[in-house]
Amino acid sequence: MPLFTLITGGDIDVRIGVRKETGMAQRPTIHDVAREAGVAVKTVSRVINGERGVSDAMRARVRAAIRTLDYRPNAAARVLRRKVSRSIGYVCVDIAEPVQARLARAIATVASDHDSALTVSLTGSDQDRERAVIESLLARQVDGLVLWPTGAGSRFLQRLADSLPVVCVDRPIEGVETDTVLCDNRRGADLAVRHLAGRGHTRIAFVGDPPELFTQRERLAGYRDGLAAVGMAADPKIIFQRVQEAGPLRRQLDHWRASPAPPTALLAASSLSATAVVRALRTADPLEVVGFDDFPLADLVHGGLTVIGQDVDGMGRAAAETLFQRLAGDGGGRLRIRVAPELINRD
Amino acid sequence: MPLFTLITGGDIDVRIGVRKETGMAQRPTIHDVAREAGVAVKTVSRVINGERGVSDAMRARVRAAIRTLDYRPNAAARVLRRKVSRSIGYVCVDIAEPVQARLARAIATVASDHDSALTVSLTGSDQDRERAVIESLLARQVDGLVLWPTGAGSRFLQRLADSLPVVCVDRPIEGVETDTVLCDNRRGADLAVRHLAGRGHTRIAFVGDPPELFTQRERLAGYRDGLAAVGMAADPKIIFQRVQEAGPLRRQLDHWRASPAPPTALLAASSLSATAVVRALRTADPLEVVGFDDFPLADLVHGGLTVIGQDVDGMGRAAAETLFQRLAGDGGGRLRIRVAPELINRD
């Protein structure tokens, strides 16, 4: 594909100066270093791996040779011998999505602390793709996986979880036991409802994504918990779970407004829902909204949007640290970690 | 570090059931497949690499054996032999930052189309770290790099660019020639000013980050271009480039309001600036703002924020495709690609 088809209204300047030939200088190997230093390869190996049993004089000579030649051990050769790659995979749906991106940062940071590389693959919520990218990561000898699963279980994923440390985030794999790090969605929705009730609301609606999503089922359960705790009955008429389609949401809100007992408050149980609701609201609407997931400028939208914020950094760190604990040999029972969300009040 | 220190107010359920021993079953090798199929290893190699010169019968037998044993070629061994890893690196400052995250998605998608893995490393704008993570990627034999540089050049980066295909994004490395994919920042700021002038404004301020940043210098230049084009003089008194600190910005806005000729419009030349400005504005402020970088709900903030939106997907694709073109042997002159931004009007 010619490059310029990629450019929308932009320019390409072809600059003078031609690339220097690449790969001309063969990269030095451990043998070159050994020769340069006048020692055996094993000695060099000992030095680069920080093994003990090397005299200071030897070590110094080897270090000097390494510097002279600008030597860097070939990771592929090491992986081949050692059977571990010091690399992990992060498989998620869409890394451009803010929560998944922040999770990536947290995981990358922990991985780096453990001298491991992080390889990122995207599934786009497609199960076949999920399998394909995981297969590819396996071929590349990743030591373990942080997985934001599409959700559905399979024999493949079962075998995967039996043969490699896998930590799921955001939701578990249906029917497959793995270490899992989840937001305490139920508590989050519960908090939101109690907050709204505390502000005097007696009719609180729920707007969310389809209940096929694990997190949505949990948040709906938490919504019911909250209502029960403040002595209110859940009314199916003010629960709307098809926020995907914008038209219906608008109609639903109109319908509620016109109803005999309109809701005066609303829990939007996902960032998508919150966005859609805020957008569908009329300026004069008296509806008080609590959203799920914090976002920049939430303090300015709709006069300040109170939200349930996930501790994304905490989740990412927990997931990655759990993974490295497994890699360090922890063979204990599977963990299910719940990270508490927080109500961020913005009246 | 014990896990529970990571959990802020959350729970850990230790579930029953102990991990199955991992790695018990040695993964099958090409030899196992050859034995199973009753052929030579080279034949298996030919099949898995799709080389021609294998009879259909052989191919079928090998395929069957592969399936039976659940064989997956060991990437480390392949890399060691072939000298190419079919993996690229994406080195950026902070992948949680929206533009860098969207870029990651675009790059990951292109990489996947080229059967390559994407390894992500973060620099946090620290030059030493930048070098360290790049060294680590080199050891891992990445075939090339997409780099969001900290900006400063060095002998190390010069040598890097001479020995490995590197495509810079967002900004170039000072003093080092590489392929580079940039937003047309200048044109973006120019567009913004013309837009504001078209709406009748005759005094347009500039708020941005420090001019040490490449993009900020370009955007300031574009701001001047725009003013010149509509026949207005740039007035240093209404250019403010220290938006980092919130206090000063607020004071600056107050100062402008109180001045004899207050600006009636403002270009906020970064997403940080736009956020800070919107937050610092008073509700009654008549100031019309154009921001840089689009964001979700920009249509609802400050009555709808007009922005200059970067074509992040286009930039990511351009960068990655350029890299793979180099990997395919294109040794032509260095490219500097400008991707046009777009004014998103939200009166």
Place this chain on the structure above:
DNA sequence: ATGAAAGCGCTAACAT
């Protein structure tokens, strides 16, 4: 404390 040799799993080069 240091070194020689074998071999990790694959593919390139060279048979047949």
Place this chain on the structure above:
DNA sequence: ATGTTAGCGCTTTCAT
């Protein structure tokens, strides 16, 4: 069309 062998760069094993 198929097979044999060497060797990629390292670490492991076993000397010395």
